[in-house]
Amino acid sequence: MKAAAREGERRRTGNDPMQRTVIRNAIVLSMDPAVGEHLDADVLIEGEKIAAVRPNLGPADALEIDGRDSIVLPGFVDTHRHVWGCLLRNVSADWSLAQYFGGVRGLMGELYTPDDMYIADYCGALEALDAGITTLVDWSHNINSPAHADMAIKGLRDSGIRAVFAYGNANKEWFAVSDLPTNFADIARVRRQHFSSDDGLVTMAFAARGPQFTTLEHTESEFRQARALDLPITVHVGDGLWGLNKPVEQLHARGLMGPRTTYVHCCTLNDREFQLMADTGGTTSLSAEVELNMGQGNPALWGCLKHGLRPSVSIDVCTSVGGDMFTQMRMLMSVSRGFANAEALRERRLIHPVQVTVRDMLDFATLQGAKAANLDHRTGSLTPGKDADLIVLNTASLNMFPVNNPAGAVVEGAHIGNIDSVFVKGRAVKRHGKLVDIDITALRRRMESNVSALFARAGVARDGNWSPAPYVGGSETRSVAGASH
Numbered sequence: 001m002k003a004a005a006r007e008g009e010r011r012r013t014g015n016d017p018m019q020r021t022v023i024r025n026a027i028v029l030s031m032d033p034a035v036g037e038h039l040d041a042d043v044l045i046e047g048e049k050i051a052a053v054r055p056n057l058g059p060a061d062a063l064e065i066d067g068r069d070s071i072v073l074p075g076f077v078d079t080h081r082h083v084w085g086c087l088l089r090n091v092s093a094d095w096s097l098a099q100y101f102g103g104v105r106g107l108m109g110e111l112y113t114p115d116d117m118y119i120a121d122y123c124g125a126l127e128a129l130d131a132g133i134t135t136l137v138d139w140s141h142n143i144n145s146p147a148h149a150d151m152a153i154k155g156l157r158d159s160g161i162r163a164v165f166a167y168g169n170a171n172k173e174w175f176a177v178s179d180l181p182t183n184f185a186d187i188a189r190v191r192r193q194h195f196s197s198d199d200g201l202v203t204m205a206f207a208a209r210g211p212q213f214t215t216l217e218h219t220e221s222e223f224r225q226a227r228a229l230d231l232p233i234t235v236h237v238g239d240g241l242w243g244l245n246k247p248v249e250q251l252h253a254r255g256l257m258g259p260r261t262t263y264v265h266c267c268t269l270n271d272r273e274f275q276l277m278a279d280t281g282g283t284t285s286l287s288a289e290v291e292l293n294m295g296q297g298n299p300a301l302w303g304c305l306k307h308g309l310r311p312s313v314s315i316d317v318c319t320s321v322g323g324d325m326f327t328q329m330r331m332l333m334s335v336s337r338g339f340a341n342a343e344a345l346r347e348r349r350l351i352h353p354v355q356v357t358v359r360d361m362l363d364f365a366t367l368q369g370a371k372a373a374n375l376d377h378r379t380g381s382l383t384p385g386k387d388a389d390l391i392v393l394n395t396a397s398l399n400m401f402p403v404n405n406p407a408g409a410v411v412e413g414a415h416i417g418n419i420d421s422v423f424v425k426g427r428a429v430k431r432h433g434k435l436v437d438i439d440i441t442a443l444r445r446r447m448e449s450n451v452s453a454l455f456a457r458a459g460v461a462r463d464g465n466w467s468p469a470p471y472v473g474g475s476e477t478r479s480v481a482g483a484s485h
């Protein structure tokens, strides 16, 4: 029996298209209201798809996974991460946003080789999978040559993650306000060569500089070219001093707003801008931890909700912060509740009930993420017929039992160490707490070799003390930005 189970496991990781797997007697948070939450239910995976989610499924002729002591939920969706930056992990932990532009843009970005793009994207995607993030929007804005694009895409594909490769300009095109045009000939080539269909596990989008980082003329031309290639658009707006130029109103004035458009950060937008995003069918992506630490502004959860925009959640840069979704959900919820509580205290009011819940946070980190990635027809909830992108959390560890509130346990209690299994499109990429068929030691050696060479080319010591000069070009209040350093 055990040998048969092992054989079944082997076949499943081998991605047998008709393999059936059933997870029995688990707590299930489906994130689909029609499927609901269950304290004891079975999840049947058939090939690439979720076939059924319900209690007492009965005989299934499938590989059996014991789901007691488990919570099963959809994989998380990170809707904005500059994955190439993971080679520079944590260098900017103490940097301002202006220093990030100075150090990462002003120095390191230009020095990346295509192989650096590959290894960063490959490792960054594996890091996300290990953390239960099954869909990643790779906001790839260091495409210094066609080979850089090709290798970033290869890194994503080799990892086995579901991803959106958002093509986002060369390093030198990011010095605000840049009047360098975007290489749309190469974007069209990538669309043709790598993404002739939108049905693959990796799909494509355009990561626009937008009115904060390039001219409105370029922005207009680029939005129109991206849409002519049928690419969704993702764009930073409302971050820090760069975001005070009413970027959304500028987009609106040129008639550039529309569906399949994600607005990232949104911290410093005004009420009208939130309303415009909602009215035109846009989606939002909030990166609370980076925004709080680096000065983009206060996370915009209340502004989004006030105007009917249910946001998605993103990690942004692993040069500063960690790469898991538990931290981001906790940060966004705590800081948003904290702002509301502080205001109520000032006004001598009590807040009751709380205005955003752990179930909201799970919705933002899964289904709303899938909507922002334009992939909610395939992923984001445990809905029969969708692809089987799901995670299994072990609740038998000290930080998880007793489970009195499953959604609360995931958002407030869990960490990466609790993730037993991760499935992407029916394939087990993590089982028993370990990524399947990945040699971490070999990977670490390769990463170390690339990062040592990169720092050597830059002439920067890797001693934990690098503190680059701030870059304040393009910000509206240069003297203030400069004076703070």
Ligand SMILES: [Zn+2]
Pocket (backbone or CB within 6 Å): 080, 082, 139, 236, 264, 316
């Ligand atoms: Zn970003």
